[in-house]
Amino acid sequence: MSDRPHQPVPDAYRRHPLRSWLRLALDARRAARDGPAAVAARQEARLRVIVAHARAHSPFYRHLWAGLPDAPRLEELPPVSKPELMARFDDWLTDPRVTLGAVEAFVSNPARAGELFASEFSVWTTSGTTGQRAVFVHDRLALGVYDALTVTQTHVLTKGAILRALGKGLRIATVVATGGHHVSTSLVNLNRHRFPALARRLRIFSVLTPMPRLVAALNAFDPAVLIGYPTALHLLALEAERGNLRVRPALVVVGGEVLTAQARDTIEHALGTRILDLYAAGEFPGIAFGCRFGRLHANADWVILEPVEADFSPTPPDRASHTVLITNLANRVQPIVRYDLGDSITVSSASCACGSPFPVLEVGGRKGDVLRFPSANGREIAVLPLALATVVEKTPGVRRFQAYQTGDRELRIRIEPDGEADGEATWARVAGRVDSFLASQGIVGVGLVRDEALPARDPRSQKFQAVWDARPRPAALATRIGEPS
Ligand SMILES: [Zn+2]
Structure with missing residues (x-):
């Protein structure tokens, strides 16, 4: 256990982004190395900061938590839902510049995809599992945390894979269903803005493109990294087995749906690559990452997941939950605290052979049938x-x-x-x-x-x-x- 403050203050982040970012990346590594108690200490300290911030700056939470003690326990905080938060968007957010009207005007202009709103915030829209629209706003500190967590995953790359990625000019292809300000497209566009020198190496392909044209376009681009939904990449892998798709990326990143064992095998063999499996949502883009044993580990130092029943009572380990309450410990502008995410998850009571201290989970309920x-x-x-x-x-x-x-x-x-x-x-x-x-x-x-x-x-x-x-x-x-x- 440690009593060091684990959360850099946003002002420090604004003044010294690189230094703060390095600190975040090192901290994420340290948390993984130091074990479950170190992870729990970070969770607790960061929860206190988020709760205090939300209480001070979000009228919605101030009202909701009136009557609770100064430092409430997580279980004391009432769960919240997307429809009730979206209905009170302006009261929910902690920065008066970020109103639903202003954000909607911003996202209605596709030309602004990737820009930061008010020079500070990344804005993502999503329809989510239940098909109800939401708008998510992430601040710079949160974006730094998401980057730092991603960097801790570079261990999936072998030396050979790194050389292959460099040989292919680090081109990254993202195959997505939606354009504009939708989560995955927004992230690509955000990185184009942040790293102009790499902009033309980051390309978006629409999964709505008929397969023969999509295959031809990917063959021409020859990506080093291929990102997409497991069902889409599974179909592309079958095209590779048939000899139509000829790309051999150094890494495949999948997210948005469940990765089945069969899809994993087919993709890895047909494309000759490793897979990084990602459990992501507009509420938090890197909830969990897959390890080399193919199991998902929650990034519990920055996100709290509580599997619960329909009445929000806790679901015991090894059982599929009705839904999951998520708490984002990184993002202050739009506090997400015990928020009903709508996914069914199963948290394992056993630890994983990879040695990670982060909880092992399985996700169901995101997947539609092909x-x-x-x-x-x-x-x-x-x-x-x-x-x-x-x-x-x-x-x-x-x-x-x-x-x-x-x-x-x-x-x-x-x-x-x-x-x-x-x-x-x-x-x-x-x-x-x-x-x-x-x-x-x-x-x-x-x-x-x-x-x-x-x-x-x-x-x-x-x-x-x-x-x-x-x-x-x-x-x-x-x-x-x-x-x-
Ligand atoms: Zn593992």
Whole structure:
């Protein structure tokens, strides 16, 4: 245990960014080396700072925590949800310059992607697991922490991989579903702004691009690092097995969905590379990193995860939780304290063979199913859940949606219109956009059926899933993704 203050003050960070950043990176290393007690001490000290800051500068939390002691225990703080925080955005944030109106105006301009809002804050938008939009604002100290945590992961790179990355000019390809200010795109654009010399080596590829064109574009770019969703990179790895995709990156980084053992194997073998698995969210971009044994370790020195039941009582270790409460210990401008993230996680009671003191966890509930439809020439074409979600969610008037495949040529969709939006007109727009998206992928003749019910949690598991395969045949689970059955 140590009583040193582990949190550099933001003013010091502003004056000496490099020195503070080095200090953060060294501290993250030290926490990993010194073991669980050192991690717990950091958690406690940083929680005190975040709680005091939120209480002093966020009217929302000041009101919520009125009547609690000066230094409340974590369990005493009431859980909060995204809808209630978003509804009181201006009271939630701790800097009066950051209002929802000002931030929305900023993100509505795609040309400003990657710029810092008010020269201080990175702004990310996300639709999240439950399909409800949110806006996240991260301050410089938080961005420094996220960078420092990422740097501690360089151990996944072998000497050979580093040489290969240098040989490929450090080009980084990010394959994403969304543009503008959405989380992953924002991070790429932010780095383009911060490191202008590297800007043209950082490229974004849309996962909505038909596969043959995406493969050709990646072959031409020849990235050293390839970043994307596991389902998308799994499909790309199958293209590599077929000899179409010829890139051999030094490192593959996956996040946004669950990485299955099968996808990991296929990607590692087909692309001849190591994988860094990332559990990320707009609320905290590096919640957990995968180790060399393929297990996720939470960065518990900077983020607190509490697996809980539906009534927010704690879920015991080794059992899948209903949801998880997340507390971001790095970001002060938008305090996230015991926030219902919506993911089901399982924290392991056993430690990992890699020796990391950070808790081992598994994540479920982020994953939609990959859907498969026949093309005109009889081949089966895979549709990624995140790609379909993007097409539907970006339709004006859609608040939430669910889509499920009921037959080889039938897709049913539920939509919840946004506020005043007309249901029939919104449905017509959704159907038109999904039709042209499927056509762009080479899929024709799929009947779109509107399910009049509103999007809902699964009555049995109580989990919300946006996209799933509801075809009544077990083979749908057994066949390999993207391969003709
Ligand atoms: Zn491990």
